[in-house]
Amino acid sequence: MHIPDGFIPLYQDVIYWIIAIIFISLALKWARNELNDEKLPLIAVLAAGIFAIQAMNIPIPFGTSGHMVGAALAAIVLGSPYAGVFVLTLVLIVQGVIFADGGITTMGANIINMGVVGGFVGYYGYTALMKVTDNTYASGFIAAWAACFIAALLCAVEMAVAGTFPLVAGLISMGLYHAIIGLLEGGITAVAIYLIATARPDLMEHSAGVSA
Amino acid sequence: MEQNQFVIAAIILALVIAVLAPFLASGNPDGLESAFFSMYGAKTVTGADLDEGQAGLAEEQVVETTGNTFEFEAPMPDYSIPGMDKAGEVTAIVAGTVLVLGLVWGAGRLIARPEQ
Numbered sequence: 001m002h003i004p005d006g007f008i009p010l011y012q013d014v015i016y017w018i019i020a021i022i023f024i025s026l027a028l029k030w031a032r033n034e035l036n037d038e039k040l041p042l043i044a045v046l047a048a049g050i051f052a053i054q055a056m057n058i059p060i061p062f063g064t065s066g067h068m069v070g071a072a073l074a075a076i077v078l079g080s081p082y083a084g085v086f087v088l089t090l091v092l093i094v095q096g097v098i099f100a101d102g103g104i105t106t107m108g109a110n111i112i113n114m115g116v117v118g119g120f121v122g123y124y125g126y127t128a129l130m131k132v133t134d135n136t137y138a139s140g141f142i143a144a145w146a147a148c149f150i151a152a153l154l155c156a157v158e159m160a161v162a163g164t165f166p167l168v169a170g171l172i173s174m175g176l177y178h179a180i181i182g183l184l185e186g187g188i189t190a191v192a193i194y195l196i197a198t199a200r201p202d203l204m205e206h207s208a209g210v211s212a
Numbered sequence: 213m214e215q216n217q218f219v220i221a222a223i224i225l226a227l228v229i230a231v232l233a234p235f236l237a238s239g240n241p242d243g244l245e246s247a248f249f250s251m252y253g254a255k256t257v258t259g260a261d262l263d264e265g266q267a268g269l270a271e272e273q274v275v276e277t278t279g280n281t282f283e284f285e286a287p288m289p290d291y292s293i294p295g296m297d298k299a300g301e302v303t304a305i306v307a308g309t310v311l312v313l314g315l316v317w318g319a320g321r322l323i324a325r326p327e328q
Binding site: 001006007009013031046049056064087152155156162166170173174199 | 218221230233236237241242243244246247250259262274277279280281282284288290291304312317321323325
């Protein structure tokens with residue numbers, strides 16, 4: 001759901017950029033306080049893996065494809081929504097500037113949708129679901145699905161404000177596609193949590209500790 | 213697993229995904245593009261067929277609607293190297309993966325002051 005440059009009028013892009021910069025500065029503050037020698041390599045390899053897997057578009061029905069976003073995964077594993085904002089901001093800069101995936105003027109909106117919504121829905125969804133289910137994988141799957149789905153609905157609203165899509169038709173088609181793409185997001189998130197929890201149970205204990 | 217082992221294993225996994233991605237990735241429009249094309253008559257919401265000509269017109273039409281004519285020449289557009297085939301795509305995605313790894317690690321190293 002990377003919005004290209006032409007899809008949003010410039011004055012609206014400025015507003016999205018301002019909102020994005022507020023969250024980026026909060027994410028930098030988080031990084032300053034939290035990225036110790038243990039978490040720094042983890043967030044770096046997570047970001048690299050998220051970039052690589054984002055490049056792999058998986059076909060879904062309706063002549064469409066989708067890919068992982070990964071902010072929910074980063075937020076869940078590192079125990080803060082700002083981890084998702086931090087990772088996705090840097091990933092989206094590289095994607096936009098080097099690979100023309102997502103616009104430059106629309107990057108603020110993309111950071112809000114994928115980084116901020118992905119990170120916050122992913123993290124708070126996960127912690128809430130952990131209280132109810134006490135199941136890491138189910139909680140991760142559902143939270144990551146919801147992060148993808150809600151980000152897509154917000155994107156549809158932005159498209160409606162931009163005059164690019166009619167609101168209801170946009171919500172229906174974006175919602176339909178991303179309800180399915182979210183299953184990929186949830187599945188890959190659950191598998192990645194499993195791999196990390198198996199290799200480094202100590203890392204997951206810190207972030208899963210929020211359920212205690 | 214030790215920290216170094218874990219980091220190396222994760223980097224190798226990321227690079228394996230990066231190398232495989234161009235061979236496995238679908239060329240279908242993504243969710244936003246597909247929604248966009250269906251709004252502008254280049255496909256139906258649930259249909260599989262894309263009208264390439266109409267898709268091109270849609271891209272011109274949306275720029276007229278929003279007035280955002282900003283254009284930017286990215287060095288490796290759509291994860292490819294102009295003039296190169298699959299090898300260029302592999303190179304592009306591997307380069308991007310290494311760049312993101314270095315950028316996040318470097319930015320984190322510069323910013324982080326966890327002791328204070």
